[in-house]
Amino acid sequence: MQVNFDVKDKNLIVRFIGELDHHSAEDIRKSIDEEYRKKMLKNIVLDLKGISFMDSSGIGLIMGRYKNAQGNNGKLALINVNPRMEKILFMSGILKIVKVYQSEVEALSNI
Amino acid sequence: MIENNMKLEFPSKSQNESFARVVVAAFAAQLDPTIEELADVKTAVSEAVTNSIIHGYEGTDGIVFIECNINDNKIEIFVKDKGKGIKDINIAMEPLYTSKPELERSGMGFTVMETFMDELEVKSEEGKGTIIRMVKEFKSVSTKG
Numbered sequence: 451m452q453v454n455f456d457v458k459d460k461n462l463i464v465r466f467i468g469e470l471d472h473h474s475a476e477d478i479r480k481s482i483d484e485e486y487r488k489k490m491l492k493n494i495v496l497d498l499k500g501i502s503f504m505d506s507s508g509i510g511l512i513m514g515r516y517k518n519a520q521g522n523n524g525k526l527a528l529i530n531v532n533p534r535m536e537k538i539l540f541m542s543g544i545l546k547i548v549k550v551y552q553s554e555v556e557a558l559s560n561i
Numbered sequence: 562m563i564e565n566n567m568k569l570e571f572p573s574k575s576q577n578e579s580f581a582r583v584v585v586a587a588f589a590a591q592l593d594p595t596i597e598e599l600a601d602v603k604t605a606v607s608e609a610v611t612n613s614i615i616h617g618y619e620g621t622d623g624i625v626f627i628e629c630n631i632n633d634n635k636i637e638i639f640v641k642d643k644g645k646g647i648k649d650i651n652i653a654m655e656p657l658y659t660s661k662p663e664l665e666r667s668g669m670g671f672t673v674m675e676t677f678m679d680e681l682e683v684k685s686e687e688g689k690g691t692i693i694r695m696v697k698e699f700k701s702v703s704t705k706g
């Protein structure tokens with residue numbers, strides 16, 4: 451798994467590429483947190499488009515980033531959530547607190 | 562009668578999580594499942610193997626065993642470890658329960674397995690290990706292959 455970062459204003463956009471499981475989640479969360487802190491950003495947008503596989507480790511990763519953003523008076527949003535990921539995320543109840551947007555533009559204007 | 566079967570064992574390293582789910586999916590592919598059904602199996606195997614590595618062996622060296630049997634349009638999957646075992650299976654299976662919140666585990670592993678598979682059975686003994694048995698019926702298969 452690989453992540454690419456984009457910074458727009460105070461928003462960190464994280465683009466995932468590959469498979470998100472327990473093994474990849476550990477490194478990925480460290481690099482996201484480092485980028486977020488280093489650039490002193492506020493909101494986080496996770497773009498799930500490039501994820502080819504995700505298990506419940508994805509829930510933990512999203513939840514952890516949500517807490518970080520919240521602790522920093524920021525928000526977390528998800529974009530490009532496919533039906534399969536939605537099924538897993540819905541089960542955990544995380545979609546009650548984390549917003550899903552149809553596009554990056556929509557996420558950035560509502561966040 | 563078992564029509565086909567396979568066994569796999571590997572060290573409890575997290576990089577083997579993807580290896581395990583891909584191997585099981587490749588074995589299941591002979592039943593001609595839909596992409597969705599195959600993704601269900603991959604996700605459930607990933608959860609079971611991750612449990613063995615994180616909870617069974619707690620990051621120490623051990624062996625994870627997988628056994629798969631194919632019968633008609635069903636695949637039966639066993640994921641076994643000789644790790645520390647689960648003290649209270651009912652509590653462990655509750656959604657959102659995790660014994661390792663510091664690792665950002667969501668506590669949804671068993672719920673995912675239960676949702677994506679048709680049968681789930683967990684046997685565990687403290688100090689001896691855990692065996693997970695899961696069955697998936699591929700509805701798309703109408704006749705024997």
